[in-house]
Amino acid sequence: MAVVGVLALQGSFNEHIAALKRLGVKGVEVRKPEQLQTISSLIIPGGESTTMAKLAEFHNLFPALREFVQMGKPVWGTCAGLIFLANKAVGQKEGGQELVGGLDCTVHRNYFGSQIQSFEAELLVPELASREGGPETFPGVFIRAPAVLEVGPEVEVLADYPIPSNKVLYSSSAVEIQEENAVPEKKVIVAIRQGNLLGTAFHPELTADTRWHSYFLKMARGYGEWTSNTTVAVSGVDLSSDKQTRYDLPIFR
C-alpha cells in the first residue's frame, strides 16, 4: 500500500489521513525531522499557521522541510499549508512567521477575515475536472482562509474565486495591509501548482469529494520513487505512534 506523509503538528491532519484512507492510501503522521526521510510525498494540512510555524520552529523542522521541497518531492499545502509553501506572506502576526517557501507567490494570510466571514462556495475547477473527471465545480470550504495575491510566471493557476463586490474584506483585521493596491478587485487565486508543489486556500479534506487528493496522489506517483520508497516506510517503524483507534469526524457536506 502506498504511503503519504501528513505533517501532524496541529490542525486537520486526521481529516487528511481519513481522506487518503478512502482512496486506499495510508497516511502517516510526521512530527519530527527524521520522519521526513522515510516518505516521498507530504501533505501540510490546514490549521492555525502561526501555531504550526511555532511548533515547527520548536522542533527544528524548517530546514528539513525546505530540503524536502528542494529535492522536488511532491508537497501539498491546504490553507495554513499553502502559507507555509509560499515564498512571501503578508498580513502576519507581529514579528512575522517563518516560511518553508518554494511556491513563487504572495499569500495574504486570513484574507477573508474572521470565522464569521468563513464560507462555502462552489469553485470552477476546469483543470481538476479534466484530469479527474466529475463535475466542473468543487465545493470549497474557506475557513479564515488565505488567498494568493500574486503568482510568478512558472505558477499554474488551478482555481480562482470571484469576490462579490459588497463583501467586506479586512473587517476587524488587526493586521496591517501592506499592499493595499496589490489586491485584485474581482478575483482572487485559491489553488495553484508549481512543479511538484500544490497549494489550495480551501479545505478539500473537509468534503467528501476526494478529487484533489487523487490529483495529488498522481503527482506523487509521477515523482517515481513511489514503489521503492514504500517498502522502506512500511517495514520501518510505523510513524504514527497512536496505539488506540482514532475515529473520524463526520463529513458535513
Added chain:
Amino acid sequence: MAGTGVVAVYGNGAITETHKSPFSVKVGLAQMLRGGVIMDVVTPEQARIAEEAGACAVMALERVPADIRAQGGVARMSDPQLIKEIKQAVTIPVMAKARIGHFVEAQILEAIGIDYVDESEVLTPADEENHINKHNFRIPFVCGCRNLGEALRRIREGAAMIRTKGEAGTGNIIEAVRHVRSVMGDIRVLRNMDDDEVFSFAKKIQSPYDLVMQTKQLGRLPVVHFAAGGVATPADAALMMQLGCDGVFVGSGVFKSGDPARRARAIVQAVTHYSDPDVLAEVSCGLGEAMVGLNLNDKKVERFAARSE
C-alpha cells in the same frame, strides 16, 4: 455516515441551518484547532505570549477562573473593549465567554466579530432552564459537558464544538478526568449496544435519538471534543489527549504559574507529542512553580460544573 449533517434532520422545522453559515463551516474552524491548545488570557500582552508559545486560539477574559473563584460575585461577559484589544494583538482565533442562556451577550460577541463563543458555566448562569439557541447565530459556539447526554443536548442546540467541563480554576485534573472518562465510556458502551437498545439508551441519557445513533456509528462525538477545567501541567494536557480528546483548554494553569511563557510552550508541545513520553519528559523539566491547586473535597469550593445540565 457521510451526507446527513448533525442539524439537518427536521428539514423545514424550527431547527434549520442558516444559509450564511452552515454547520459544516462552524465545525470547520474547530477542526482546524484539533491537536492544539486554547489559552485563557486577560490582557493583550498575555495573548501575545500565548501566540508566541504556539496556542491555536485564545480565550479573552477579564478574570481567569481562579480569580473568579477567589473574588466571588457575579461573573459576566468581559468588556467588549478588552476583547477587541486582545483581538487586535494576535492573528490566531479569539474566543470569548457568554453566560449560559444569555443570548444578548452572545449577540454582542457576534457583533464585535470574534471567532467563537464559549457558553460557559464558569460565568454565573443567566438562565437556569435554557441554554442559548445556538442555531440562531452565524458565529459558532463551544459548550461544556460532563457526560455524553449533556454533550449531545448541546450539539442539538447548535454547539459546533464540545469541551468537557472539569472544574475550572482549581488546577485539579480529577473532574476533567471524570468527565472525559464518562463521555468516552458511554460511547464505548453505545458502540457495543444492539441497535434496538439505542432508543431506551437515548431516553436514559436524555438526548435526541438521531444524535445518539450517529455517535454510535461514528464511535465518537460528531463534533470536535476538547478537554478543559483543571489542566495545569504538560502531563495533565497529554493525559487528556491520551484519553481521546482532540485538544485542550488551559485556563488559569498558564498565567497563574511561575513562568507562563515557558509553561505555555511546554503544554503546547505536550499536546502535539502527547504519546511520546521522551518528549513529554523533556518539556516537563524546569518549568518553575505550577499554579496552586484546590482540594475538591473541601466543601467551600463551589462546583461550577454543576451549574447547568
